[in-house]
Amino acid sequence: MAYWLMKSEPDELSIKDLARLKEARWDGVRNYQARNFLRAMAVGDEFFFYHSSCPEPGIAGIARISAAAYPDPTALDPQSHYFDAKANEVKNPWSAVDVTHVETFSKVLSLGYLKQQANLAELPLVQKGSRLSVMPVTAEQWAAILALR
Numbered sequence: 001m002a003y004w005l006m007k008s009e010p011d012e013l014s015i016k017d018l019a020r021l022k023e024a025r026w027d028g029v030r031n032y033q034a035r036n037f038l039r040a041m042a043v044g045d046e047f048f049f050y051h052s053s054c055p056e057p058g059i060a061g062i063a064r065i066s067a068a069a070y071p072d073p074t075a076l077d078p079q080s081h082y083f084d085a086k087a088n089e090v091k092n093p094w095s096a097v098d099v100t101h102v103e104t105f106s107k108v109l110s111l112g113y114l115k116q117q118a119n120l121a122e123l124p125l126v127q128k129g130s131r132l133s134v135m136p137v138t139a140e141q142w143a144a145i146l147a148l149r
Contacts, residue, residue, distance in 0.1 A: 001042075001044055001045055001046065002040070002041065002042065002045045002136065003045065003046055003047065003048075003136070003137040003138070003139065003141075003142040004037065004041065004045060004046070004047035004048070004134065004135065004136055004137055005047055005048040005050055005059070005123075005124075005125055005134075005135050005136075005137050006026065006047045006048070006049065006050065006063075006099075006133065006134050006135075007050040007051075007052040007133040007134075008026075008049065008050070008051065008052065008133075009051070009052055009053045009054065010051045010054050010060075011054075012028075013026075014051065014060070015049045015051070015060040015061040015063075015101070015104050015105075016104065018049065018061075018063060018099065018100075018101045019061075019101045019104055021101075022100060022101060023066055023098060023099065023100045023101075024098070024099055025096050025097075025098055025099075026038075026096055026097050026098070026099050027072045027073070027074045027082065027094075027096035028072070028074055028080075028081070028082040028096075029072070029094065029095070029096075029133055029134060030082060030084070030094065031132060031133065032093075033132060034132045034133050034134040034135075035093070035094060035095050035134075037132075037134040037135065037136060038069050038095045038096070038097055038134055039069045039095050041065045041068065041069065041097055042065065042068060043065055043066060043067065043068055044064065044065065045064070045065045046062055046063070046064050046065075046102060046142075047062070047063055047064075047065070047099075047137075048061075048062060048137065048142075048145060049061045049062065049063050050125070051108065052133075056108050056110060057110065057111050058108040058109045058110040058111050058113070058114070059105065059108065059109040059114070059145065060104065060105055060108050061101070061102070061103050061104040061105050062102040062103045062105075063099045063100060063101055063102055064099065064100050064102050065097050065098070065099060066097075066098045066099060066100045067097060067098035068097065069095040069096070069097050070095065070096060070097075071092040071094070071095065071096070072092065072094035072095055072096040073096070074094075074096070075087040075092050075093075075094040076088070076089065076092065082094075105149050106149070107149075109145065109148055109149070111125070111126070113148070114126055114145070114148075117144065117148070119140070119141075119144045120141060120144055120145070122138075122141070123137065123141050124136070
């Protein structure tokens with residue numbers, strides 16, 4: 001099993017939304033490196049659900065990959081914010097995965113707090129200039145973050 005961190009704006013999909021829905025599609029990733037990470041995910045992999053672009057950015061909980069990567073249908077939908085005019089049914093460069101809720105943390109682990117943890121210095125999230133919405137997390141980093149809850 002691999003571990004990941006994935007970012008979502010809470011007004012689009014929050015950990016509470018996912019808890020209520022039980023399962024949702026994770027779509028709209030429009031960075032090739034982040035897309036490649038989505039494609040590397042396997043059913044059963046877990047990820048930290050990170051709330052971004054909000055008053056309190058941070059890790060809000062844990063979710064699990066329930067369906068491996070498949071073509072992102074939002075790329076083909078002209079009404080979608082994530083529409084890609086170059087994509088078509090035959091050649092869609094973007095991927096989505098399905099995810100299920102595992103756990104909502106009692107408090108959000110803020111980005112500032114995570115940056116203070118010496119054992120997380122190599123976590124891509126806390127690196128200067130790291131803006132990816134999907135990133136790998138090592139087993140050691142996973143355990144260190146779990147210990148902070």
